[in-house]
Amino acid sequence: MNPLDAAGRLVRDALGEGEICGTCGSRVAGLCRPLDAATLDDVLAEAEHVTFAARDHLFQEGDKAGHVFTLVTGTAKLVRLLPDGREQVVGFRFAGDVVGYTPSGTYPFAAQLLTAATVCRLDRRRLDSLMRSYPALERRFLDLCIQELTATQDQLVTVGRRTAEARLAAFLLSLAESGRQRHLPGPVLDMPMTRADIADFLGLTLETVSRSFTAFRRRGWIREPSHGRVELLQRQALTELIDGDAD
Amino acid sequence: MNPLDAAGRLVRDALGEGEICGTCGSRVAGLCRPLDAATLDDVLAEAEHVTFAARDHLFQEGDKAGHVFTLVTGTAKLVRLLPDGREQVVGFRFAGDVVGYTPSGTYPFAAQLLTAATVCRLDRRRLDSLMRSYPALERRFLDLCIQELTATQDQLVTVGRRTAEARLAAFLLSLAESGRQRHLPGPVLDMPMTRADIADFLGLTLETVSRSFTAFRRRGWIREPSHGRVELLQRQALTELIDGDAD
DNA sequence: CGTGTTCTTGATGATCATCAAAGGTGGTGG
DNA sequence: CCACCACCTTTGATGATCATCAAGAACACG
Structure with missing residues (x-):
């Protein structure tokens, strides 16, 4: 299970890819797909199409949950704050993923963009009334939520029981899996997060993450052709590190 | 948020407590409450009432998900296995909690009992057809799942960013919160899990957990009147440890 | 071209895992 | 009822992993 994007991915997979949104001209949000054409129009009339700059927040932890977002383009991190100001990244979200559904x-948690992004924003009350009309939509959210729960449990295993290098290996492989799920071809992965973001995700310091990257590079396991990109050259080695370095 | 039992607790709170199950004579499973009397009878006719011994498994990781369980009495741990045989405990479940709902x-994960237990067991297909008839039931599961997701994210923060003693403090306070939610009065908490179970939950070794218990005892923060019980004497100190020791 | 941010690398030390052994507790059967 | 045994817990000694502190290099952006 991929801790990065199981939630969004599930919706995307279940609903099909590559659809063009009648309103915003981009790939349809995972939310809308199970609706018939008339209702889809109805919903999309309500959905706002907004652009954000890198580092903008879609919302802060504790904000009133007024909208549900779908990333059309861009990448975001989901962050919980600690009392002392440090952060724990609880997940990353990519184009096509749904962000910010909560019944409370x-x-x-906060959602902060790592890159400039465009999002489809749907009013929360509107969604609730849609869910009452279309139980299938609710079921979709339940499936999505359980997938995400499973992914978070996986992340708990990684953070709780693995060494620094094994955690990074797990992260890189999940990033690759995430790209595969989004049908992004080619061996080179987008990696818009900083070492600090990755550290906050893996429960490490940025220095330790950096050293682990260096170690992988020196061993020829990965390559970073440019800033913000990685290529996994030795997946087998990364996999063995995860399975074996656990003891 | 309490990582121990948010899932079950939510259902319990939402549905009320202390109901007597017409079929099994014990407190009604959270699942059944939103149903009308006729349907409730219908469901309970299908539910089996089973007893297990301590250390029995309700199910193993990877088993076909044939049933949903409600703990009537007893405590269970939810466990994910690592390739090398070590475990990560992803949660504990207490009387009244629902265990084992998954759409896949x-x-x-595996569910293993820490104590002897009685459970109400409901066939998965039966539940699915019920959910089709009663969307409110599905909604209940969604709320429950998001609560549990939030709890798991909290646990990720604890495991990823806190010291050993702060992790144990967080565990003890969540145990107390869990007891409070179940309306268990009195200052002394049941703690049926071993040091090894707690260690596997907190991403530590059992020795480190034991040393932290000893430290808390010596400082007069806790008391263990007997095996399997704790009393929190200085909650304030435990809370400050969590908030402050994070840096 | 300069400035701020990110990344790398090094030196040092703290926290926690590991290895080891002994004391405690509960349960079982003689 | 006692004794034995398995399991759990405690405590100590040692060392590895990773955090911290520090400084310089690479990079992006204006």
Whole structure:
């Protein structure tokens, strides 16, 4: 299970890819797909299409949960804050993923963009009434949520029981899996997150992450052709590190 | 958020407590409450009432997900296995909690009992057809799942960013919160898990957990009147450890 | 071209894992 | 009822992993 994007991916897979959104001209949000054409129009009339700059927040932890977002382009991190100001990244979200659905009144984490992005934003009350009309939509969210729960449990295993290098290996492989799920071809992966973001995701310091990257590079396991990109040259080695370095 | 039992607790809170199950004579499973009397009878006719011994498994990781369980009495741990045989405990479940709902075909983790237990077991297909008839039931599961997701994210923060003692403090406080939610009065908490179970939950070794318990005892923060019980004498100190020791 | 951010690398030390052994507790059967 | 045994817990000694502190290099951006 891929801790990075199981949630969004599930919707995407279940709903099909590559659809063109009648309203915003980009790939249809995972949310809309199970609706018939008339209702789809209805929903999309309500959905706003907004652009954000890198580092903007879609919402802060504790904000009133007024919207559900779908990333059309760009990447975001989901962050929980600690009392002392440090952060734990609880997940990353990519183009096509749904962000910010919660039945409670406030968001339990912040969503901050790593890149400039365009999002489809749907009013929360509108979605709730849609869910009442279309139980299939609710079912979709349940499936999505359980996938995400499973992914978070996987991440708990990684953070709780693996060495620094094994954690990074798990991260890189999940990043590759995430790209594969989005049908992104080619061996080179986009990696818009900084070493600090990765460290906050893996429960490490940025120095340790950097050293692990260096180690992988020196061993010829990965290549970084440019800033923000990686290529996995020895997946087998990364996999063995995860399975074996656990003891 | 309490990582121990948010899932079960939510259902319990939403559905009320202390109901007597017409079929099994014990507190009604959270699942059944939103149903009208006729349907409730219908469901309970299908539910089996089973007893297990301590250390029995309700199911193993990867088993076909044939049933949903509600703990009537007893405590269970939810466990993911690593390739080398070590475990990560992803949660604990107490009387009244629901265990083992997953939309996928197999359980993503094992559920092993810490104590002897009685459970209400409901066939998965039966539940699915019920959910089709009663969207409110599905909604219940969605709320429950998001609560559990939030709890798991909290646990990720604890395991990823806190010291050994702060992790144990967080565990003890969540145990107390869990007892409070179940309306268990009195200052002394049941703690049926071993040091090894706690270690596997917190991403530590059992020795480190034991040393932290000893440290708390010496400082007068906790008391263990007997095996399997704790009393928190200085919650304030435990809370400050969590908030402050994070840096 | 300069400035701020990110990344790398090194030196040092703290936290926690590991290895080891002994004391405690509960359960079982003689 | 006692004794034995398995399991759990505690405590100590040692060392590895990773955090911290520090400084310089590479890079992006204006």
